[in-house]
Amino acid sequence: MINPVKTAFQTPFGAAALLAASTVCHAETATNFTDMSQREVALEKPAGRIVVIPIPAASMLVGMDGGTQKLVGMHPFASVAAREGMLNQMFPDVLNVRSDTVGNNFVPNIETLLNVKPDFVWQWGHRGEDIIVPLTNAGLTVATLNYGKEVWTQRWIQLMGVTLKQEQKAAEMIAWREKTIADIQAVTGGIAAPQRPRVLYLSRFNDGIQTFGSTSHNNFDIDLAGGISLNKEVTGARTLNIEQVLLWDPDVILLGNFEAGLVPEDVYRHPLLSSVRAVKQQRVYKLPIGGFIWDAPNQETPLYWQWLTMILHPQKFSLPLREEIRQRYWQLYRYAVSDEQLDAILQMPVNRASQGYFELMRR
Template identity: 40%
Template sequence: MARRKRHGRCFAAVLLTIGAPAWERAKADDRPVTRVATIPIPSASIFIAVDGSAERLVGMHPLSRSAIEEGVLGRMFPNARVINSSIAAGGADGFMPNVETLAMLDPDVVVQWGDRGDDIVAPLRNAGMHTALMRYGTEQFARDSLTLMGEIAGKPDKARALIAWREAVATEIAAKAAAMPDKRRLKVVYLQRASTGLVVAGANTYSDYYIRLVGGVNAAAELSGALAINAEQLAQWDPDVILLNGFEEQLTPRRIYDDPLLSGAKAAMERRVYKMPIGGYRWDPPSHENPLAWMWLAQLLYPDLFRYDLRKEIEESYQIVYGYRPSLSDIDSVLRLSVNGDARGYDRFTAVTPTPGHAP
């Protein structure tokens, strides 16, 4: 099947090379995996994407549920909205497993963080539950998580195709960005928290990875990890672009524009404050939709260099990953046009001419 020629890396061209997926994977006791519970926040959405269904997911973290409800995944898979989200105790940000609830759900496998200590793993082990551990925060860990979900779902080919898509897009973007002169590189700050206080992503964070991938300079690179800063520090960096996290649902660029100090920063003065999109999952942390996030950011920073038809990329990749053709309003929602629409350069993501036969 020939791909029509256009700028950018089409996911379809990658995924059409895979073989027929296996639907189930046998565990050590030879029973198929039919019931899965996921505690790490992104793992519910990643599993649904790899599996192409929410039918086998029986439990998730409450923040996984909020991402499904806020984004378009809940529209694609309405039954995902009613999956039990009380399997992790200790508050919305806690990862201590609620073993009593999990026992009631009787999962074949529970996915848990593998890099946050044994305290949150031991209760699962002691209860005799099959547990798969995932790590998080780097591009390699993101690929490993896809591999893990492919093994659990019995769909390793789907996972490999998603990884191949990442590799293709990252390679293409990195090649273009590498040729960019230093004087053109924009200073970017990603705010991991901004509603109350400011937390910035410094070096050795995933945000630092993709800011550098597309040719930007992380203005917070003098720091390591995610750290709290004050407004004075952010104003001193005077970034060209500010990215707002997708986790704080009520956060909008007004937070920056209305701040007495931050409103004088170059990013605010030039209306280059953007809230990260949310599709099948939030685009800012590692997930299966990161290639779309990289295209989005590359085009925002350097529209003359990166000319993706991002709306078409979303439409095509969603049909393949999820078996769902997003409507124009779905894509508007993914790109947060209602929040970002008046920001500089964001009109390039507005639908100009509806695709024939496309749902409004």
């Protein structure tokens, strides 16, 4: 049995180098740093009103800061995830944060943004200048985040720690991630391809079968947990037909949280998928949702890695995940999670028919 990881700050995979990657200057009223587009960002005073356009980063800011006081705008889906998951239970005021500050494809709503009077805006950097220039033209202070790699997610944490004056908490969060990666790799690193289950992640199913492709962090997650990602060669977000799913014949199907109401039973009941191995063996699993959905990179991702490794290799990797969640929720949010909330986070009711789930997730 794997022991819960420690919270002490360790740097086995280069967190020290990551933390030193930008030059940060703190004065009593100023913070200067380099964002993920290599732009120099200067805050003359600590930001008290922040808009977070990248979807997962809003919950990260709330958790790191210990409240919603500084978050004045976020993406509409970030609001949906807050309402459906644990964030609204831990921080009820998050439901009052405006979610009309950004529209489709992360294009900022400048009129709304100016109305909420932010000191500072986080925006995606990898999606191009078209969604950044309107912000800078409006006179707003902007910093960028990039998506798709674990090292980049760690950079989110480090930069948020800088801007919120929470560097120590950020360092502990990064150390936890690296320690969890090392623990899991010690178990799964030597698993040969024939022993790795072939895994298909689906972001949607009932309103069109959809997955993410080669640039998605999901490929890293599945590989780390000892699986083979079937969607790793797909380019971008992709709609799949039934024939492709039948051709792939996945051993395991993971259902994300981007489609409301999607549950494993929807896949099990589909008349054309009865011959798929994951359906025959009842290895279709709905991903958990906590402070944010676990199928996107966020502050709780190490818990997802542990959950996924238990799902893919229950005989090789096991730990008391419920107790681990309790400890980490206290570390991340200073929140004591209940048994009923643990059931909701782990999607116990909807995964009840999936192979081995109840036994694994009751530990």
